[in-house]
Amino acid sequence: MRRSRPLLGTYVEITADNSGIVEAGFAAVERIQALMSAHDPKSELSRMNCLAHRQDVEVSAETFAVLERATHWWRSSGGVFDVVAAGERSLAEARIPRHSAQPRPAERDFRTVTLDGRKVQLAGPACLDLGGIAKGYAVDEAVRAMRRCGADRGLVNAGGDLYGFGAEPWSIVVVDPRTRRPVVDVLLHDEALATSACIDGSSAHLPAGADWLSVTVRAPNACDADALTKIVWAAPANVEELLRGAGAHAFGIRPDGRIEEVGRPALAA
Amino acid sequence: MAASWFRILPAAAVVAAAPATATVYLSIPEAQAALFPGARFLEHPLTLSDAQRKAISRAAGAPAYDKVERVWEVRSGDRRAGWFMVDRVIGKHEFITYALALGPDGTVRGIEILEYRETYGGEIRNPNWRRQFVGKKPGSALRLDGDIRNISGATLSSRHVTDGVRRLLVTYQMLLANI
Numbered sequence: 001m002r003r004s005r006p007l008l009g010t011y012v013e014i015t016a017d018n019s020g021i022v023e024a025g026f027a028a029v030e031r032i033q034a035l036m037s038a039h040d041p042k043s044e045l046s047r048m049n050c051l052a053h054r055q056d057v058e059v060s061a062e063t064f065a066v067l068e069r070a071t072h073w074w075r076s077s078g079g080v081f082d083v084v085a086a087g088e089r090s091l092a093e094a095r096i097p098r099h100s101a102q103p104r105p106a107e108r109d110f111r112t113v114t115l116d117g118r119k120v121q122l123a124g125p126a127c128l129d130l131g132g133i134a135k136g137y138a139v140d141e142a143v144r145a146m147r148r149c150g151a152d153r154g155l156v157n158a159g160g161d162l163y164g165f166g167a168e169p170w171s172i173v174v175v176d177p178r179t180r181r182p183v184v185d186v187l188l189h190d191e192a193l194a195t196s197a198c199i200d201g202s203s204a205h206l207p208a209g210a211d212w213l214s215v216t217v218r219a220p221n222a223c224d225a226d227a228l229t230k231i232v233w234a235a236p237a238n239v240e241e242l243l244r245g246a247g248a249h250a251f252g253i254r255p256d257g258r259i260e261e262v263g264r265p266a267l268a269a
Numbered sequence: 270m271a272a273s274w275f276r277i278l279p280a281a282a283v284v285a286a287a288p289a290t291a292t293v294y295l296s297i298p299e300a301q302a303a304l305f306p307g308a309r310f311l312e313h314p315l316t317l318s319d320a321q322r323k324a325i326s327r328a329a330g331a332p333a334y335d336k337v338e339r340v341w342e343v344r345s346g347d348r349r350a351g352w353f354m355v356d357r358v359i360g361k362h363e364f365i366t367y368a369l370a371l372g373p374d375g376t377v378r379g380i381e382i383l384e385y386r387e388t389y390g391g392e393i394r395n396p397n398w399r400r401q402f403v404g405k406k407p408g409s410a411l412r413l414d415g416d417i418r419n420i421s422g423a424t425l426s427s428r429h430v431t432d433g434v435r436r437l438l439v440t441y442q443m444l445l446a447n448i
Contacts, residue, residue: 004382006431009424135424172421175420177422184276184278195422249274261275
């Protein structure tokens, strides 16, 4: 069976053999949304954005895991992946709200964040936005919950960040962001696929740059796939090394419609 | 050397593909059974006057498309278990019917997408694309879609459904809460 619900600001679709497994997957996604939504004033993320510049804020294991992975990608990408810079942009462009108790950000990059145990500190007022990585993490959490329920196959798709598992591979089409026409297909087998694209010329988590219309990353987990789409988009010098280190591969659609694998010569369209 | 882990679809296949993709997740009876197992459903359609629609739109800050809201009172034994509503919203690329389950006090118990249709490219700006849905009853589509597609692409916002739910909650407050 296949179900779809509006979650994480997009449509989350879960395919599995029975409703118990589907419900376990959605419950995991709802938990991540409750912890990491920038729109919910009661989320752990909003609590950090309101308080962590004044006092340590203790967070759940899940939020901490996402922050640790965000730290890893910030460090290894030379600052290209930065959830603090993304938060400032999202706030400035009114894509996320500033809650009543939330200060205006004075800090503009991830150097302001210190993680200690499960405690988060900010050197000054800052706005973190985990939208560029938490969706992938939510997919991974849904898959873990479904497997704990005994699922031996399933697919979780959170608006294009997806993970498919089971004996048979899942067929996925990647669409051109301008037309939504399918242009590539991929067989996915116990792996994640994430696509980031520029719709209407803007996306908070994508650094400026016109090299790609869309970037797709295949990786062992959806959290890394999600973060790596933004890194591939920004094209730091070590991008191939970062992909290799994560066991990931990537291709993108160029503005002229050509499809190229990252780190390989152009393929015929 | 060509990559082996993805396949570029030949342009001919892309052109031949249907102009729109539809996924039916649940029929109305299936959604009723999933959201209120074992309950009875009494149809209670709400015919809205223009003034009512305007008031609801204004209070919810979201447009209202339909003159009749499809509503069921949910009964369990001799008491009311809640309300079940079916609604539709139209996005830029997509047409969505969904079901909203409310408890007897109007709290949201669940939201399920019943049907999702998405269009490709040229059809998006074409007003005929929207027109084809006028008068269509939510959930009435047959399960035509043999090959269900799994799509990876730019994230589509679920804001239209969120707006629709807000409108239904206002509708509940104005017209159902005191029944």
